[in-house]
Amino acid sequence: MAGGVRNGHKLKAVIPGGSSMPVVRGEVMMDLTMDYDSIQKAGSGLGSGAVIVMDDTVCMVRALERLSYFYHEESCGQCTPCREGTGWLYRIVHRIEHGQGRPEDLDLLLSIGGNIAGRTICALGEAAVWPVQGMLRNFRDEFEYHIEHKRCLV
Ligand code: SF4
Known part of the structure; x- marks a missing residue:
């Protein structure tokens, strides 16, 4: 679609409905159709309809x-x-990215998210939490690698 992934790279992940929607792994996305039911079954949503495609x-x-x-x-x-x-x-993800993450940070992110979602006046609370939950559900190993080795897996 749209000419495929650029420069021969592999599809890694897709955020199918704007930045607040949980990420979907590339291999899962390739088996889906772009409709509400399919995307929902994959644990995400079509949201605003803005599609973000990420390669390897x-x-x-x-x-x-x-x-x-x-x-x-x-x-x-x-x-x-x-x-x-x-x-x-933000500050916890920032410190993981910059080599100062701690093993307990991943569960801490989920715990903080659980204390934001459903406890705010507007939907921005959930919008901030869903990307975190989606990333840790689908790419937790990459975050663990980053914490252990203080650098990117890719
Ligand atoms: S943007 Fe955040 S702080 Fe402001 S009303 Fe919405 S949830 Fe509350």
Whole structure:
């Protein structure tokens, strides 16, 4: 589709519905059709309909760092779980990306996410948490590698 993955690289992952939707692994995505039911069964959603395609040169820790920074910056600060929690998510992913991650950080990210989702005034709380949950569900091994070796797997 759209000429395939550039320069002969392999499809690694797709965020099928805008940056808030959980990531889907590339090999799973290739077996799906772009409709609500299929994408939902894969644990994600069509959301805003903006499709983000990532090839095998993309570091998923770096990708999540950028996503988390965006939601941290976008938080208006009105409610505490979003105002504080999005900052904590970003800072933890940032330290993993920069070689200062701790093994317990991955469960800490999930724990913080669980204390944001469903506890905020608008949907930005969930939008900040779903990318974190999706990345750890699908690419946890890459985050573990980053913490252990202090560098990217790719
Ligand atoms: S959840 Fe919405 S209202 Fe609450 S701080 Fe975040 S952006 Fe503001």
